[in-house]
Amino acid sequence: MRDSCGLCLKADPDFECGWCEGQNQCTLKQHCPAQDSQWLELSSTKGKCTNPKITDINPVTGPREGGTKVTIRGENLGLEFRDIASHVKVAGVECKPLVEGYIPAEHLLHIHWTPLHFPSPFTSEEMTLTLSDLKPKRGPVSGGTQVTITGNNLNAGSNVIVTFGRQPCLFYRRSTKHIVCNTTASDEGFEKVKVSVRVDKAKIHQELQYEYVEDPTILRIEPEWSIFSGNTPIAVWGTHLDLIQNPQIRAKHGGKEHVNVPGYRQERVEKGLKLFAQLINNKVFLLSFIRTLESQRSFSMRDRGNVASLIMTVLQSKLEYATDVLKQLLADLIDKNLESKNHPKLLLRR
Numbered sequence: 001m002r003d004s005c006g007l008c009l010k011a012d013p014d015f016e017c018g019w020c021e022g023q024n025q026c027t028l029k030q031h032c033p034a035q036d037s038q039w040l041e042l043s044s045t046k047g048k049c050t051n052p053k054i055t056d057i058n059p060v061t062g063p064r065e066g067g068t069k070v071t072i073r074g075e076n077l078g079l080e081f082r083d084i085a086s087h088v089k090v091a092g093v094e095c096k097p098l099v100e101g102y103i104p105a106e107h108l109l110h111i112h113w114t115p116l117h118f119p120s121p122f123t124s125e126e127m128t129l130t131l132s133d134l135k136p137k138r139g140p141v142s143g144g145t146q147v148t149i150t151g152n153n154l155n156a157g158s159n160v161i162v163t164f165g166r167q168p169c170l171f172y173r174r175s176t177k178h179i180v181c182n183t184t185a186s187d188e189g190f191e192k193v194k195v196s197v198r199v200d201k202a203k204i205h206q207e208l209q210y211e212y213v214e215d216p217t218i219l220r221i222e223p224e225w226s227i228f229s230g231n232t233p234i235a236v237w238g239t240h241l242d243l244i245q246n247p248q249i250r251a252k253h254g255g256k257e258h259v260n261v262p263g264y265r266q267e268r269v270e271k272g273l274k275l276f277a278q279l280i281n282n283k284v285f286l287l288s289f290i291r292t293l294e295s296q297r298s299f300s301m302r303d304r305g306n307v308a309s310l311i312m313t314v315l316q317s318k319l320e321y322a323t324d325v326l327k328q329l330l331a332d333l334i335d336k337n338l339e340s341k342n343h344p345k346l347l348l349r350r
Contacts, residue, residue, distance in 0.1 A: 002026040004075040005049035009042040010104060017041075019049065042079070049076040057090075061127045061156040067201030069158040070095065079104050129153045129199055131206035138211035140243055143185040146172065147210065149197065154179050157199040164210045165193030186212040216240040226251075230258070280314055286325055291332075 008026035020032035062068035139145030169181035226232035
């Protein structure tokens with residue numbers, strides 16, 4: 001379905017389609033009334049679509065120095081590049097369309113905003129890009145550190161280039177307040193270098209420095225062995241270990257590489273405790289859990305007291321539920337003692 005004039009006129013000529021202005025639709029000539037005044041077809045001298053419509057502009061802000069590539073989407077934006085070559089303005093300023101970025105009749109037009117004299121960027125609001133800080137301020141000379149640069153209006157424009165000294169910092173993402181990039185290896189040794197940020201043709205002036213320091217080294221690891229299933233806590237001693245953002249310990253066994261991620265075991269424990277807390281709030285599970293523990297010969301009186309204390313701590317905010325569970329356990333205890341005719345025993349449920 002070709003629902004715009006531009007798409008209609010670029011259809012295969014074999015279809016003999018044209019744009020009927022009176023009906024505002026793509027149709028055959030015989031189906032369009034008042035053909036002489038309302039019929040548009042590509043081959044005729046009247047084959048020009050009227051009512052161009054812009055539906056989207058991206059980006060909507062940019063530095064006043066220019067150099068921003070702007071994408072304009074819409075309808076009826078010309079059928080050939082020459083139709084729009086000298087008729088594009090952004091915020092009242094002439095722009096230079098790019099031939100390679102123009103797709104006729106498909107609502108897509110790329111424009112390169114060249115540096116001209118103009119009072120403001122794309123919006124009426126004056127757009128000034130500034131830098132304020134970066135973190136971390138130092139990292140290994142081999143690179144690989146993810147650095148966050150803070151400032152204002154950092155999402156303006158279309159192209160971002162960040163350099164640390166003579167080395168590029170590989171762009172990762174950005175927002176209004178942040179630019180995030182990953183450092184590359186330094187060929188200047190251990191020293192402080194200036195941080196440079198360019199957005200399109202604008203260079204943001206701010207004295208920020210980043211220091212390349214010696215790579216981290218490992219001096220000792222304890223323990224030096226682990227069971228095959230893993231989950232063994234490992235302590236590492238070395239130098240500049242505070243520079244490491246995502247520490248990993250790799251080991252090979254049986255031709256396979258294994259990765260130990262610090263904190264992974266703790267995360268698993270925390271996740272397990274959260275799930276266990278949810279199960280405790282299920283009466284059937286909690287009663288079965290307590291009865292199973294009591295049936296274990298190795299479950300001592302001290303163990304029973306500790307577990308009971310922990311469960312009651314968890315259920316402090318749900319005393320009505322806890323009381324109901326205790327009533328059921330007390331009833332079970334009474335029934336058991338009546339059947340066995342034994343003296344009452346100090347059990348977990350008491």
